Amino acid sequence: MAWIYLIIAGLLEIVGVLGMNRIKRDKDLKAFMIFAVGIVLSFVFLSLAMRDLPMGTAYAIWTGIGTSGGALVGMIFFGESKNWRRLLFIAMILCSAVGLKLIS
Incomplete structure (x- = not known):
């Protein structure tokens, strides 16, 4: 689990x-709420995962998913390189x- x-x-x-990207563009309440x-x-689920996984492993994978996912979303939806x-x-x-x- x-x-x-x-x-x-x-x-x-x-x-x-x-x-965050939407805040940069729109600066409305909905953007702040999404962020x-x-x-x-994200932090709640990370803390739940860290009950059973080593901190270093959990943090590295969490940041890897976020970094890769953010970059891919930027490429697919926002025209990034x-x-x-x-x-x-x-x-x-x-x-x-x-x-x-x-x-692990």
């Missing part, structure tokens, strides 16, 4: 990042997260 909580926490971090709810719930080097490094982040899962 801890791994499911960790994946949910990472996905909610992406929601928080989307809220706040995403980040708060799809340079092959950027994609390579995102893949490296994901491979590192999988590696941590395999040895």
Whole structure:
């Protein structure tokens, strides 16, 4: 169950990042709410995951999901660069997260 909580926490971090992007554009209450709810719930699920997973592993995977997800969402929905080097490094982040899962 801890791994499911960790994946949910990472996905909610992406929601928080989307809220940040919306705050940059719109500066309305809904944008602030998306950001706040995403980040708060992300931390809640991260803390639930850390009951059973080592802190270092949980944090590394949580940030990896958030970083990769935020970058991919930016590329898909906001026209950010799809340079092959950027994609390579995102893949490296994901491979590192999988590696941590395999040895935990």
